[in-house]
Amino acid sequence: MLEERKFQLPGLTLAAREWGNRNGRPVIFLHGWLDNAGSFDRLVPLLENCHSLAVDSAGHGLSTNRSADSTYNIWQEVGDIVHIADQMGWEQFTLAGHSRGANVATLIAGTFPERVNKLVLIEGGVATIGNTEDAPENLAQSFRDRVKLAQRSGRIFANRDEAIAGRRDGWSMLSEEAAEILAARSLRQVKEGFQWQFDQRLKGKSEFLLTHDQLRAFVSRVSVPVLLFLAQDSPIQSMPFFEDIISGFIHLEKIVVPGGHHLHLEGAQTLIAERIGAFFAP
Numbered sequence: 001m002l003e004e005r006k007f008q009l010p011g012l013t014l015a016a017r018e019w020g021n022r023n024g025r026p027v028i029f030l031h032g033w034l035d036n037a038g039s040f041d042r043l044v045p046l047l048e049n050c051h052s053l054a055v056d057s058a059g060h061g062l063s064t065n066r067s068a069d070s071t072y073n074i075w076q077e078v079g080d081i082v083h084i085a086d087q088m089g090w091e092q093f094t095l096a097g098h099s100r101g102a103n104v105a106t107l108i109a110g111t112f113p114e115r116v117n118k119l120v121l122i123e124g125g126v127a128t129i130g131n132t133e134d135a136p137e138n139l140a141q142s143f144r145d146r147v148k149l150a151q152r153s154g155r156i157f158a159n160r161d162e163a164i165a166g167r168r169d170g171w172s173m174l175s176e177e178a179a180e181i182l183a184a185r186s187l188r189q190v191k192e193g194f195q196w197q198f199d200q201r202l203k204g205k206s207e208f209l210l211t212h213d214q215l216r217a218f219v220s221r222v223s224v225p226v227l228l229f230l231a232q233d234s235p236i237q238s239m240p241f242f243e244d245i246i247s248g249f250i251h252l253e254k255i256v257v258p259g260g261h262h263l264h265l266e267g268a269q270t271l272i273a274e275r276i277g278a279f280f281a282p
Helices: 076-088 100-111 132-149 160-168 176-186 212-220 242-246 269-280
Strands: 003-009 012-020 025-030 050-055 093-098 116-122 187-190 193-196 225-231 251-257
Touching: 003 076, 012 076, 025 076, 025 100, 050 076, 076 093, 076 100, 093 100, 100 116, 100 212, 116 269, 160 176, 160 187, 160 193, 176 187, 212 242, 225 269, 251 269
Parallel strands: 025 050, 025 093, 093 116, 116 225, 225 251
Antiparallel strands: 003 012, 012 050, 187 193
16 A cells, blocks of 8 residues: 655655555665665555655755755765654665665665665666765855755746657666656646746755765675666766776675666566566565
């Protein structure tokens, strides 16, 4: 049975979709940048014996925005998800993430390795790497972005069809059907038309980017099995140092699947579910 949930965190309310076997494996699903929990609507129902919780990250979907003086550094979500797991009463749980959500999942598993028993990464797992010498300018740019983006509310489309087309052809190209799924939690009708609802500050630069050595340190603390799905048309594998960073996982299985960046939402969900089911088997 599908249920909408709300979690009260310090200064923040996070929304989530909960469904599956309440006595099954606890799994928390984390979506990608500017997506929402609907990203897993096609995958999660195919997973048997799982108690699944797909979370709208702060500033996305039905969750609230971070406070006006905050930004959206990736590591802030580590605490968010641990808070949710605590409220669910899950001392141990599995993490599954797509794109930015996969990057967050890696940080959580490295920060609290005793809490995470398995890790599923879809088109991600390695955050953008920063250089030490660039840190001062990154911090300055983050401040400039925060001031500029706080004054923006986002593009308004004349009608719903234009809004769907805008997401389909936008920052990470999707099929129209996939855009419709995400629209259920993020597209709003406003006075002038239709608008995709997410905090514009998500487009700003992070205050700091983790360095290569820092990311390797997080990965080295992940001793549990890791299942990584990459799309044949993946933009992820070309990221600098991606292969080097993931080689630090002690138990890594990598699978290349036909499709693009949102493969779990655009036709490969059955294959992915089958491989996850085998991965979750005792």
